[in-house]
Amino acid sequence: MKKCASLLLLTVLLARVAGAETPEEKGLAIANEVDRRNQGYADMVVAMTMTLIDARGKTDERKLDLKALEVTAADDGDKALLVFNQPRDVAGTALLTATHIQAEDDQWLYLPALKRIKRISSSNKTGSFMGSEFSYEDLAPQEVRKYQYKFLRHEPCGALRCLVVEVYPGYKNSGYAKLINWIDDQEYRSQKIAFYDTANQLLKTLTAEGYRQYLNQYWRPDTLMMVNHKNGKGTRLTFGEYRFKTGLKDNDFAPAALQRGR
Amino acid sequence: MNWRACGLAAALIVVAADEAGAYEWSGMLAFDNRVFWEEPAFPEQRSQAYYPSLVMQPELRADWNGEKDRFTFIPFLRAEPADPQRQHLDIRELNWLHAAGDWDVTVGVAKVFWGVTESRHLVDIINQSDLLEDIDREQKLGQPMVNLNLIGEYGTFGFYVLPYFREQTYQDRRGRLRFALPIDTDRARYASAREEWHTDVALRWSHSLASWDIGVSYFRGTGRESAFDLDLGDPFNPRLVPRYDLIRQTGLELQHTSGPWLLKLEAISRAGQGKRFFAATAGFEYTWFDVLSRGADLGVLAECNHDGRDANPLVAPPVPYDDDVFLGLRLSMNDADDSSVLAGVLQDVDQDATFISLKANRRFATDWILEVKGRHFVDAPPDDFVLHGYRRDSHLQLRLARYF
Numbered sequence: 001m002k003k004c005a006s007l008l009l010l011t012v013l014l015a016r017v018a019g020a021e022t023p024e025e026k027g028l029a030i031a032n033e034v035d036r037r038n039q040g041y042a043d044m045v046v047a048m049t050m051t052l053i054d055a056r057g058k059t060d061e062r063k064l065d066l067k068a069l070e071v072t073a074a075d076d077g078d079k080a081l082l083v084f085n086q087p088r089d090v091a092g093t094a095l096l097t098a099t100h101i102q103a104e105d106d107q108w109l110y111l112p113a114l115k116r117i118k119r120i121s122s123s124n125k126t127g128s129f130m131g132s133e134f135s136y137e138d139l140a141p142q143e144v145r146k147y148q149y150k151f152l153r154h155e156p157c158g159a160l161r162c163l164v165v166e167v168y169p170g171y172k173n174s175g176y177a178k179l180i181n182w183i184d185d186q187e188y189r190s191q192k193i194a195f196y197d198t199a200n201q202l203l204k205t206l207t208a209e210g211y212r213q214y215l216n217q218y219w220r221p222d223t224l225m226m227v228n229h230k231n232g233k234g235t236r237l238t239f240g241e242y243r244f245k246t247g248l249k250d251n252d253f254a255p256a257a258l259q260r261g262r
Numbered sequence: 263m264n265w266r267a268c269g270l271a272a273a274l275i276v277v278a279a280d281e282a283g284a285y286e287w288s289g290m291l292a293f294d295n296r297v298f299w300e301e302p303a304f305p306e307q308r309s310q311a312y313y314p315s316l317v318m319q320p321e322l323r324a325d326w327n328g329e330k331d332r333f334t335f336i337p338f339l340r341a342e343p344a345d346p347q348r349q350h351l352d353i354r355e356l357n358w359l360h361a362a363g364d365w366d367v368t369v370g371v372a373k374v375f376w377g378v379t380e381s382r383h384l385v386d387i388i389n390q391s392d393l394l395e396d397i398d399r400e401q402k403l404g405q406p407m408v409n410l411n412l413i414g415e416y417g418t419f420g421f422y423v424l425p426y427f428r429e430q431t432y433q434d435r436r437g438r439l440r441f442a443l444p445i446d447t448d449r450a451r452y453a454s455a456r457e458e459w460h461t462d463v464a465l466r467w468s469h470s471l472a473s474w475d476i477g478v479s480y481f482r483g484t485g486r487e488s489a490f491d492l493d494l495g496d497p498f499n500p501r502l503v504p505r506y507d508l509i510r511q512t513g514l515e516l517q518h519t520s521g522p523w524l525l526k527l528e529a530i531s532r533a534g535q536g537k538r539f540f541a542a543t544a545g546f547e548y549t550w551f552d553v554l555s556r557g558a559d560l561g562v563l564a565e566c567n568h569d570g571r572d573a574n575p576l577v578a579p580p581v582p583y584d585d586d587v588f589l590g591l592r593l594s595m596n597d598a599d600d601s602s603v604l605a606g607v608l609q610d611v612d613q614d615a616t617f618i619s620l621k622a623n624r625r626f627a628t629d630w631i632l633e634v635k636g637r638h639f640v641d642a643p644p645d646d647f648v649l650h651g652y653r654r655d656s657h658l659q660l661r662l663a664r665y666f
Contacts, residue, residue, distance in 0.1 A: 052598050060598050060628070088629045088665035090600070091288060104521070106470065114400060115375040119475045123521045124551040127559060131598035175552075251364045255470050256411060256418035259374075260361045262323065262334070 027149030027165045034188045035144045041218055043248035044068045047240040052132055055232035062086055062130055068141065069253050075101050078141035079253040083261060084130075092262040096255060097122070101145045104172075110258035117258050126175030132235040133204060133228045137174060138195075146171050152180070157191055160184040176203075187211075189219045204228050214242050285324035289336075292317040292663035298438055303654040306435050306444075308345070315342035317663075319354070332359045334372075336404075340395070347434040348394050354404045364413045371404035374422070376466060376479060377528055378517040379543040381565045381588035381608065384528045385513035387481050388464060390428040397439055397637070397652070398619075403428045417469030417476075424462040427484045430504060441580075441651040443492075443502045450504040451491060452484065453534075460484050460508070468515075477515035485509040487579030489535055502575070509534035522549045526565070535579060536572035543567050545588070557597070563590035563606070573645070580647035585611045599625045615649055616640035633661040 021029070050062040063086035069079040077099030084093045092112035099105045105122040125137040150166040162182040169176055177200045182192040189211050195204040210222030224237040251257060296313040318339045325332040336355040342348045357370025374388040388405055395401035406426045412419045435444035454460035462483020469476050488504035495501075511532040518525040529542040545565030553560050567583040590606035601624035608617040618640060623633040638656040642649035 054598075087600075087625060088288060089290075089625065089631050089663070091665070103472070106473075106519075108470075115373045116377075117375075118378075119470070119517055119519050119524070121519060121522050121524060121549055121551075124549075124559065126552045126555075128557045128596045131596060131600065173551075249363055251413045254413050254418065255475075256413050256468060257361075257366075260359065260366055 023151045024149060026151035027167075028144075030151060030163050030165055030183060030188070031144050031147070031149050031167075034183060034190070037188050038218060040070070042070050042245045045243045045246050045248075046220075049238045050130070050132055050134075051236040051238070053234040053236065060131075062132075067248060067252075069248055069250065071099075075103070077101060077105075077143035077146070079250075080139075080141050081253060082139075094258055094261050096253065096258060097140060098253070099141050099143055099146075101143060105140065108255045108258060110261055112262050115259060117255050119255070123173050125171075125173045133226045133233055134235055134237075135175060137169070137176075138206075138226070154185070157182050157184065160186060160191065162191060187213075187219055189221075202229055215244055218242075218244060284326060285322065287320065287322055288666060289320035290317070290663055290665050291319075292661050294340075295660045296657055297659075298655060298657045300654040300656060302438060303651070304435070304440070304442075307438060307440070308436050310344055313342060313344050313348075315340055315345075315348070317341075321355075330361055332361075333357070334359065345437050347437050350394060350431065352392065352403055354402075356404065366411050366413075368407065368409040371406050372409065373402055373404065374407075374409065376477060376513070376515060378475070378477075378515045378526045379528045379545065379565055380526075380547070380563055380590065381545070381606065382528075382543045382567055382583055384530055384541055384543050385477070385479060385515050387479075387486055387511060387513070388422060388424070390430060390486050392431055394431040394433060403431070417467055420464075420466040420468070422462075422464040422466075424464065424483060425459070427458040427460065427462065427506070429458070429506075430486070430488050432504070438655045438657070439652055441502065441647065443500055445490070446493060446501045446503050449493075450488070450506065452506050453508045454484060454506075458484075473519050475515075475517040475519070477513070479511075479513040479515075481509070481511045481513070483508065485511075485532075485535060485579065487581070489577060489579045490575050492576060507534050522551065523547075532571075536574075536577040539570040539572070539578070541567075541569040541571065541583075543583075547592075549592075557595070559592075559594045559596060561592040561594075563592065564588070565590075567608075573647075575647050582608070582610075582615070582617070582646055582648040586615075587611055601625075610646070613643050613646075614641040615643055615646050617642075617649060629665045631661075631663045631665065633659075633663065635659040635661070 045067050048064045048066055052060040065083045067081040071078050080097045082095045084090045094110040096108045097105055107120050107122040109118045109120050126135050129136055129139055147170055148168040152164040152166055154163055162184050165181045165183060167179040167181055176195050177198050178196045180194040181190055183190055191208055193206040194202060197203040205227050207225045208221040211219045213219050220242045222239055227234045294315045294317060298311050302309060319336060322335040323332060334355045334357055338352045338354045340348060340350055353371050355372055357368050357372045359368045375386055377383045377386045383399060389402035391399040392401040392403050405424060405428060408423045410421045429450055432445045432447050433440040460483060464481040466477060466479035484506050488506050490502035491505050493501040493503050509532055511530055514529045516527040524547040527544045531540050543565055547561055547563045549559055549561040551559050565588040567586040569581055569583050571578040586608050588606055588608045593603045595601040603622040605620045618638040620636040623631055626632050636658045639649060639653050642653035644650050
């Protein structure tokens with residue numbers, strides 16, 4: 001009897017625990033945990049090589065430097081500055097993005113040949129970034145509150161176990177109906193993302209490899225591989241050594257500071 | 263300009279950069295092919311149709327002190343055997359930049375751009391245009407300056423002291439793309455007794471507020487555009503002598519960015535060249551992104567130009583924009599080769615003056631660029647001082663450039 005009662009109690013408790021968290025809540029909780037583990041990075045600097053791979057396997061390389069600034073304001077997201085080094089004809093060209101949670105993001109382009117700082121439209125979410133399989137929205141700083149979430153399942157992924165979460169973009173002009181994100185349950189690192197187009201067809205798959213931990217906290221991949229299933233093309237992003245807390249300030253991400261580039 | 267001093271300075275920089283260790287050579291080498299298909303308008307102009315030329319623009323940068331300090335040296339050379347006037351050497355940049363968080367200072371020969379519109383750069387005044395390079399006034403001569411920028415919560419304040427003036431480059435009487443009368447650039451006159459050594463000053467405040475980008479500027483000094491004095495010393499061979507007046511100019515740049523719309527305005531009020539006048543360029547740019555889901559962006563541009571200056575080139579510097587409309591189309595393929603095309607028409611609303619321009623470029627191998635530029639002067643009435651001189655100078659330029 002006693003055993004039966006405790007079993008009953010356990011069942012009720014379990015049901016309450018499960019019932020307390022809808023798949024949407026659990027999805028958001030996972031996203032918040034990913035975000036929490038990434039907080040306090042202040043700023044980040046990394047050199048990237050972008051390799052475009054066409055359907056026949058021919059490759060073409062671009063080199064870029066990425067600087068990111070953590071922004072903790074309520075309405076604003078992080079800032080990112082991308083500077084091109086290769087191809088040489090666009091060397092020095094820079095793209096500055098200031099993300100906002102509700103409002104449209106702000107974007108400026110710096111054209112070194114004319115020394116011109118040009119505010120550009122940020123509505124271009126779906127267009128290709130430099131001829132790659134990454135679109136502008138794939139490379140924008142990720143902000144938890146710009147998406148909705150739904151937890152799907154917990155399953156093995158390679159040697160790890162992953163939390164599988166569906167992600168729905170909540171901003172205008174997205175090229176995706178949803179993303180499915182595989183996040184390992186140990187360190188909450190995104191291992192794989194499947195992108196579904198607006199017709200809900202699988203369009204692209206992104207795979208992360210070679211995660212390394214920096215400053216005993218921040219996990220970053222050495223390689224991101226994006227494969228487009230529709231056109232057979234791919235783009236590989238290879239990262240150099242990441243540096244955190246380098247002392248960058250908000251003014252380093254001011255549009256007027258772009259002209260210091262070159 | 264004292265080339266020997268510049269050469270010495272450059273050599274010193276190379277040595278210093280080598281000491282510092284962190285220096286980089288880059289730049290561009292191009293082979294230009296210009297073709298004019300009409301007979302020239304003036305009898306003394308060359309009737310030659312094809313003009314090949316070579317362009318060199320090496321760039322040296324050296325940084326130290328954790329990238330807070332940088333030396334930049336960018337000489338420019340065009341070698342054009344068939345047109346000695348267009349063959350020229352310039353120092354586009356030779357400066358030291360020190361950037362420290364919320365302020366930066368540049369000392370030396372540098373380039374500065376102000377503005378938001380596409381068909382005309384009305385507010386932009388720091389650098390002299392290199393008209394020999396291109397008539398679009400986007401190619402600039404290096405300007406000696408001391409520039410201090412303060413970046414803060416209330417926007418950016420830029421202060422400029424410009425100790426030396428660079429004269430406008432003009433085509434000679436034998437070359438294509440000249441004005442109706444030959445220009446005697448050797449005898450340029452100045453309103454200031456100090457001539458090119460008059461110290462010019464400028465100030466600009468710029469800020470980005472939500473969807474608005476704003477710039478307000480003031481310039482006091484030698485006007486970059488020249489008016490002309492008529493020299494009738496030889497009555498059978500009248501000439502124009504460039505005259506550089508002292509001006510005061512207040513400028514406004516405004517852009518509103520919302521979704522695919524960019525709304526733009528540039529306006530100036532200038533005193534010192536005849537009566538004080540007002541000029542403005544206003545318009546929009548609308549872009550369809552990822553057209554037909556093929557990745558390309560298609561933009562339409564429309565801008566109105568108004569310029570209230572005295573139409574007499576003996577009073578105020580001549581420009582082809584008194585009341586004109588510009589319509590343009592920009593196509594960016596967003597492909598691996600960065601292919602893009604920009605086509606535009608400038609139409610005078612009061613009379614038959616039409617100017618068509620086209621620019622297309624793509625990368626065809628790593629670091630090689632192929633660029634086509636075309637200019638077509640459809641109608642140019644005699645009272646349009648600039649375009650009338652150019653009326654038979656429609657041309658096409660094919661550039662093959664290697665970047666390194």
